[in-house]
Amino acid sequence: MSATEATADDRPVVDEHRSQWRQTWSILVSNRMALFGLVVLGLLVVAALLGELLAPHGANAQGFEFYAAPSLDHPFGTDNLGRDVFSRVLIGARTSLQVGAVSVGISLVAGTLLGLVAGYRGGWLDAVLMRSMDVLFAFPIVLLAIAIVAVLGPSITNAMIAIGVAFTPIFARVVRGSVLSVREEVFVRAVRSLGASDVRIVLRHILPNVAAPIIVQTSLSFAFAILTEAALSFLGVGVQPPTPAWGLMLQEGRGVIDLAWWMGLFPGLAIFLTVMAFNVVGDGLRDALDPKQRSIIESRGQGVDA
Amino acid sequence: MSDPVLSVRDLHVRFGSKRGVAHVVRGVSYDLHAGETLALVGESGSGKSVSTLALTKLIPMPPGRIDGEVHFGGRELVAMSEAELRSIRGNDIGFVFQDPMTSLNPVHPIGRQLTEGMRHHLGLSASAARDRAVELLSLVGIPDAANRLDAYPHQFSGGMRQRVVIAIGLSCEPKVLIADEATTALDVTTQAQIVDLVERLQEELGLAVVWITHDLGVVAGIADRVMVMYAGEIVEEADVDDLYGSPRHPYTVGLLGSLPVLGADEPGELTTIHGLPPDPTAMPPGCAFHPRCEFRDDDRCRDEHPPLRDADDAGDGHRVRSFYEVPADVREAASTSSQVAEAPPNAGDPLPAEASEGDR
Numbered sequence: 249m250s251a252t253e254a255t256a257d258d259r260p261v262v263d264e265h266r267s268q269w270r271q272t273w274s275i276l277v278s279n280r281m282a283l284f285g286l287v288v289l290g291l292l293v294v295a296a297l298l299g300e301l302l303a304p305h306g307a308n309a310q311g312f313e314f315y316a317a318p319s320l321d322h323p324f325g326t327d328n329l330g331r332d333v334f335s336r337v338l339i340g341a342r343t344s345l346q347v348g349a350v351s352v353g354i355s356l357v358a359g360t361l362l363g364l365v366a367g368y369r370g371g372w373l374d375a376v377l378m379r380s381m382d383v384l385f386a387f388p389i390v391l392l393a394i395a396i397v398a399v400l401g402p403s404i405t406n407a408m409i410a411i412g413v414a415f416t417p418i419f420a421r422v423v424r425g426s427v428l429s430v431r432e433e434v435f436v437r438a439v440r441s442l443g444a445s446d447v448r449i450v451l452r453h454i455l456p457n458v459a460a461p462i463i464v465q466t467s468l469s470f471a472f473a474i475l476t477e478a479a480l481s482f483l484g485v486g487v488q489p490p491t492p493a494w495g496l497m498l499q500e501g502r503g504v505i506d507l508a509w510w511m512g513l514f515p516g517l518a519i520f521l522t523v524m525a526f527n528v529v530g531d532g533l534r535d536a537l538d539p540k541q542r543s544i545i546e547s548r549g550q551g552v553d554a
Numbered sequence: 555m556s557d558p559v560l561s562v563r564d565l566h567v568r569f570g571s572k573r574g575v576a577h578v579v580r581g582v583s584y585d586l587h588a589g590e591t592l593a594l595v596g597e598s599g600s601g602k603s604v605s606t607l608a609l610t611k612l613i614p615m616p617p618g619r620i621d622g623e624v625h626f627g628g629r630e631l632v633a634m635s636e637a638e639l640r641s642i643r644g645n646d647i648g649f650v651f652q653d654p655m656t657s658l659n660p661v662h663p664i665g666r667q668l669t670e671g672m673r674h675h676l677g678l679s680a681s682a683a684r685d686r687a688v689e690l691l692s693l694v695g696i697p698d699a700a701n702r703l704d705a706y707p708h709q710f711s712g713g714m715r716q717r718v719v720i721a722i723g724l725s726c727e728p729k730v731l732i733a734d735e736a737t738t739a740l741d742v743t744t745q746a747q748i749v750d751l752v753e754r755l756q757e758e759l760g761l762a763v764v765w766i767t768h769d770l771g772v773v774a775g776i777a778d779r780v781m782v783m784y785a786g787e788i789v790e791e792a793d794v795d796d797l798y799g800s801p802r803h804p805y806t807v808g809l810l811g812s813l814p815v816l817g818a819d820e821p822g823e824l825t826t827i828h829g830l831p832p833d834p835t836a837m838p839p840g841c842a843f844h845p846r847c848e849f850r851d852d853d854r855c856r857d858e859h860p861p862l863r864d865a866d867d868a869g870d871g872h873r874v875r876s877f878y879e880v881p882a883d884v885r886e887a888a889s890t891s892s893q894v895a896e897a898p899p900n901a902g903d904p905l906p907a908e909a910s911e912g913d914r
Contacts, residue, residue, distance in 0.1 A: 371616070434656040441612055441651075442644035442671040442722065456661040 275536035282532025288525035295341035303335035307492045315508040325510035327500065333510060336492040337518050343493040344522060347408050347477040347486075348470045354412025356466055359419020360455075366420065367427025368450050378424065381417035389414045389472070390479050397485040404493075407486040411476050415469055422465045426458035433457075460537035464530055471526035478519050494519045558585035559729050559762050560609070560647075565622035565632075567601070567608045567786075576834040579605045580786040581622075586730065589756060591763045593777035593794070595770060595809075599831060601786035602766050606732045610643045611636075627729070645675040648728035652735035654716035658707035664718050665703030668725060675726045690721040694751060713744035720748070724755065734766045749776050770813060774798060779871075782806050785832050785842035788862060792872040800885055802865040802874040804849045807884060841876070849878050 277283050295302065308331060316326040324333035366377040384392065389411075396410035430436065431454065439453050480486030481495030482502075489496060494515040501512030567579035579601040586592055594602040607613050608620045610631060624631040627646065631639065643649075651657040659667060668690065669683035678686065684703065691699035694717040707715055716736065723731055733752065737745040749772060756763060765776055773780055773794065780797045782790040782805065790803040801807045808827040829846035832838055841847070841855040855877055865872045866879060 434651050434653055435659045437612065438649065438651050438657045438719070438722070439659070439670070440643070441610070441649035443640040443642070443675060444670070445640060453659050453662075457659070459661075 272533075272536045276529075276532050279532040279535065281528040282536075285525040285528035285532065288521055289529060292341050292345060292522060292525070295338050296345040297342075299339035299342050303332070303338045305332040305335040307331070307336050307339040308490050309335070315504070315511075317508075318510050324514040325508060327497075327508070327511050328504065333497070333514055336497060337494070337514050340492040340494050340497065340515065340518070341522075343404070343487055343491060344474045344477065344519075347404065347411065348473045348526075350408040351411035351415065351473045351477070352466055352469045354409065355415035355419050355469065356462070358412070359416040359421075360423050360462060362416065362420040363423025363425075364427055364450050364455065367424035368431055368446070368454065374424070378420070381420045384414070385417040385421075387414075390476060393476060393480055394483065394485055397480065402485040402488060404487045404491070407477055407480050410480070411473050414476070415473065418469065419462070419465060422461050423458055426461050427454055430454050430457045463537065464534045467526055467530035467533055471523040471530070474526070475519065475523050558587050559626065560586040561623075561625040562586075562609070563623040563625070565605060565608060565624065566620070567604050567613065568619045568621075569613075570617040570619075571835065574835040577837055578786050578834050579608065580837070582783075582786075582788055584781060584788070584791070586762045586764065588729070588762050589760050591753075591756065591765055591776055591778045593773040593780045594764060594766045594783060595768060595773055595780060596783035597768060597831065599834070600783040602783045603734050605783070605786075606734065606764055606766060609732070610639055610647055612643070612649075641675070644671045644723075644728070645726045646728050647730045647732065648723035648726065650716075650720050650723040650731065650733045650736045653739050654712050654719055655739070657719050658715060660707055663704045663706055664710070668703070668718065668722050671722065671725050686725070687721075690725055691718070693724075693755070694718070694721045695747070696721075713740055713747070716740060716744070716748060717751070720751065724759070724761075727759065728761070730762045730764065732764045732766070735768075736765070737772060738767065738769065745772065752776070770809065782809070785837065786834065787842065787875060788873075789843065789875045790873065791862070792865075793870070796872045800872075802872065802880060802885070803843075803876050804847045804878070804880055805843050807880050808846075808848075843876075849876075849880050849884075851878055 277286070300306075310330045313326060314328060314330045316322055316330075318325045322332050322334060324337060327333055327336070362377055362381065366374040387395070392414045393407070393410035396413060397406050400406040400409065436449060436453060439449055444453075477486055477493070478495030478498065481493045482499040484499070487493035487496050489500075497515035498512050498519070501508065501510075501515070505512055562585075563583050565579055565582045566577070569576045569578060578599075582601075582605050584592065594606070596602045604613060608618075609624050609626075611620060611634075613620070620632055622632060626642065631642065634642075658664065665684065665687055668687040669678075669680070672678050672683045672686060673680070676683075687703055688699045691702060696702055696714060696717055702710075707718075710718065716739075720733075720736070723733075731752075736752075737748050740748065752763060752765075753776060755761060763776075765773070767773060777794045780790075780792060780794050781788045782797075782803065784805050790797065790801070790806045792802075797806065798810065801810050805827070808825070811825045812827065814824060827846055832842050832845070838844065838856070839859065840857045841860050844850060844855045847855070858877075860875050860877050862873045862875045865874045
């Protein structure tokens with residue numbers, strides 16, 4: 249805990265802001281589940297960045313025995329084309345994270361902008377925007393993504409676009425809801441009474457105040473995006489072979505599950521772990537950014553007021 | 555007297571609501587001169603805040619609608635575009651809002667919030683604005699100002715925050731400062747300090763202040779002139795001494811009569827104004843106060859709207875919106891009971907009529 253006990257006058261208050269983030273961090277890592285999630289995510293990022301270097305074999309290197317059971321040489325066994333499943337799972341992390349990052353990035357930017365505009369402007373614009381979001385939201389996400397991919401053609405890029413579009417309403421709703429309450433705060437009126445323009449008010453004064461729910465939503469959406477990508481790949485409309493992707497590998501292993509269970513199990517486990525890691529980190533972030541939780545921790549011997 | 559800095563003529567504010575059009579400000583007119591303090595008093599919902607927010611169109615529109623004229627520095631503000639108004643807000647007309655806990659943005663250090671207006675309106679560089687921010691904070695009495703610029707609002711106490719808010723309101727040296735319940739949320743000691751501060755700044759900067767409050771004690775301590783608002787109109791307007799010494803409107807008489815008397819020989823029962831203010835979506839055609847009025851002689855005021863007229867044998871500019879004269883002895887009783895006029899500015903109590911807020 250960064251002690252602010254001695255804050256008042258003898259300590260430069262400049263690093264207070266940083267210490268807020270440090271405090272969030274310390275709350276986050278004190279949550280055992282979240283810490284576990286962070287470790288898993290750290291390993292995933294390493295795998296995604298250095299997959300080829302770490303993997304014992306190439307993703308598409310063939311020439312091994314077909315359907316070899318897990319062994320020391322091939323910890324996760326080999327698949328129907330004699331490729332090392334362990335290497336493919338490792339390298340496949342990149343696909344998953346890439347899809348997660350790009351699609352969540354799309355929905356984050358689009359959803360946040362839409363939510364800010366709808367929440368701040370209100371009135372008919374709000375109604376039109378949010379009703380369109382409701383229409384998008386009414387479709388099951390996977391179905392919507394399939395529809396978009398069906399129009400654009402199956403590829404990893406289109407899968408990312410599809411997931412991004414499908415997730416946009418979630419962000420738009422979260423952001424709009426928060427903006428609606430922040431918009432009514434006195435400081436918004438005060439800033440307006442100082443002559444600030446709407447754009448300035450929204451970007452500089454409202455957006456930072458709705459950051460916490462956006463951060464949490466980002467983390468949770470990552471998990472769903474990866475899951476959706478796996479589902480799309482499984483259905484054959486996402487990542488195309490021979491690119492190593494967990495959903496695709498799961499699908500390839502499905503038909504031979506009684507012959508080579510390892511082909512499906514390990515990519516499935518990878519999806520499970522990743523999604524769970526993002527979820528527990530998201531939950532942890534939600535707690536850490538919750539002002540009520542914070543104040544409990546702040547009250548543990550911290551002078552708030554100077 | 556010199557030309558007024560701010561001149562409001564027949565200002566109306568209406569809000570469209572599900573229950574019909576709420577006419578919350580109904581023909582308010584006044585002049586504000588440099589260096590003058592005008593107090594706007596009235597209970598919650600009397601339109602005092604809205605009437606000042608409407609000056610620079612700070613109310614949401616729609617559903618709000620503003621009619622009338624607001625003259626400031628040779629320009630008319632009601633017809634002005636949003637972009638032009640932005641150059642006036644903060645720059646020429648500054649606001650200080652009621653709640654110091656919520657009128658600062660929690661995510662920005664106060665220095666950033668303080669310099670924002672100056673950089674925008676005065677075109678100051680970051681370092682020049684910072685220098686001036688330090689000056690301003692010292693001016694409003696924040697010790698160690700240079701080191702406090704990077705502190706966040708939550709690191710300040712309520713009184714200190716309100717000083718920061720006032721510093722922000724003053725940052726661009728406006729000609730008019732509108733203090734909307736600027737001391738209501740503060741304890742009385744801090745209140746007195748803030749009142750003193752504003753008075754001092756007024757002398758130093760020649761600022762005209764509109765002080766919105768329901769605290770008649772503060773009014774007595776700070777105002778030159780007082781306007782009493784009821785149901786969106788000015789019902790009485792007078793110099794502060796005239797108003798306390800010789801209240802003319804039945805509502806004002808009721809307000810002053812309902813204040814506790816400091817140092818009274820025997821603490822009597824406080825008088826109250828029975829009834830509730832009218833529904834703004836269904837104003838009575840006559841006098842808005844007539845259902846609660848104790849001094850009406852006939853039914854004239856039920857159907858006929860009384861104009862704001864000069865009060866009989868009263869001081870200059872003492873105007874009242876009533877057909878009737880409150881008997882001199884009742885006036886006398888109300889004014890003597892309001893020793894609050896001589897009491898320190900923080901000794902008064904909020905209007906008892908404020909209690910009706912919860913019913914509405």
